Amino acid sequence: MDEERTEAWWGRRAWALLSAVRERAPLVQCITNLVSMDIAANALTAAGASPAMLHCLREIPDFTPRCDAVYINVGTLSEDWLPSMRAAASAGRPWVLDPVAVAASGFRMEACLQLLALRPAVVRGNASEILALASSSDSSSSSFKGVDSSHDSGEALQASKALARSSGAVVAVSGAVDFITDGEQVVSASNGVALMQKITATGCAVTALIAAFVGADPSDALAATACALAIFGLAGEIGMESAKGPASLRMHLIDALYGLDEQTVTSGVKIALVL
Ligand SMILES: Nc1ncnc2c1ncn2[C@@H]1O[C@H](COP(=O)(O)OP(=O)(O)OP(=O)(O)O)[C@@H](O)[C@H]1O
Ligand SMILES: Cc1ncsc1CCO
Numbered sequence: 001m002d003e004e005r006t007e008a009w010w011g012r013r014a015w016a017l018l019s020a021v022r023e024r025a026p027l028v029q030c031i032t033n034l035v036s037m038d039i040a041a042n043a044l045t046a047a048g049a050s051p052a053m054l055h056c057l058r059e060i061p062d063f064t065p066r067c068d069a070v071y072i073n074v075g076t077l078s079e080d081w082l083p084s085m086r087a088a089a090s091a092g093r094p095w096v097l098d099p100v101a102v103a104a105s106g107f108r109m110e111a112c113l114q115l116l117a118l119r120p121a122v123v124r125g126n127a128s129e130i131l132a133l134a135s136s137s138d139s140s141s142s143s144f145k146g147v148d149s150s151h152d153s154g155e156a157l158q159a160s161k162a163l164a165r166s167s168g169a170v171v172a173v174s175g176a177v178d179f180i181t182d183g184e185q186v187v188s189a190s191n192g193v194a195l196m197q198k199i200t201a202t203g204c205a206v207t208a209l210i211a212a213f214v215g216a217d218p219s220d221a222l223a224a225t226a227c228a229l230a231i232f233g234l235a236g237e238i239g240m241e242s243a244k245g246p247a248s249l250r251m252h253l254i255d256a257l258y259g260l261d262e263q264t265v266t267s268g269v270k271i272a273l274v275l
């Protein structure tokens with residue numbers, strides 16, 4: 001990094017990336033879990049991207065090469081879908097992995113490790129998922145509780161750096177503070193509200209948004225990932241001003257994402273270099 005990446009620099013970068021998404025409307029193929037399809041597609045559309053929830057193996061050779069980015073999420077993995085995931089990940093487009101509940105089973109861990117070998121640009125998970133993937137073995141971890149994290153994001157910081165180095169991907173750990181690393185640099189994104197954890201598949205939706213940002217500007221996956229996480233969190237903060245609980249936060253977050261303007265983004269995103 002040559003120029004100094006101050007908080008103001010990140011604010012301008014986040015606005016530039018959101019503007020690029022709105023202008024270019026990147027086509028994002030999502031092979032994602034059945035729970036997340038609606039919120040992920042709506043988050044992408046509200047941000048200005050163009051989602052396509054296609055997962056049929058026979059469509060991938062025609063469709064995936066035309067996409068700007070691919071998003072693969074193993075939340076409701078099945079044997080039928082895994083070949084589609086592998087084919088889409090191998091289609092030569094930048095792609096992003098969400099290893100939901102990777103420690104749920106040996107099958108899921110093996111699938112995620114196979115996908116990881118197909119060189120995702122970005123991996124985004126919660127702390128428990130990144131810890132499990134980095135240690136990449138213990139499918140009977142005693143602290144494993146399902147799709148939600150039982151660890152704070154900071155606990156997975158070293159694991160995320162190790163995973164970034166071994167996989168070549170940018171790795172993001174979400175939580176109260178999101179950490180994003182390429183194995184060398186670590187950046188934090190501190191936007192968001194705790195109630196976002198009470199809306200199912202917000203993590204899946206923000207990973208889809210990361211794919212859209214990478215699709216709009218594949219030149220710097222670390223910056224795209226940090227800005228997508230901060231912008232999604234900022235939309236959560238604004239949505240929280242009108243929300244009465246998780247269901248209305250979901251609605252207001254999507255409205256806020258749609259309505260973000262330059263002043264709100266440049267002054268609202270909280271991204272910093274972690275020393
Ligand atoms: N305590 C918190 N405070 C602020 N923001 C949070 C908090 N916890 C999570 N978030 C934000 O919520 C979003 C989802 O992150 P989370 O870590 O809950 O993902 P996840 O566990 O993969 O979710 P899911 O599996 O439901 O999709 C991220 O944008 C993250 O920054
Ligand atoms: C609840 C749930 N189960 C499988 S995927 C998913 C969405 C949150 O990750």
Ligand SMILES: [Mg+2]
Pocket residue numbers: 098100101125126147203204
């Ligand atoms: Mg998740």
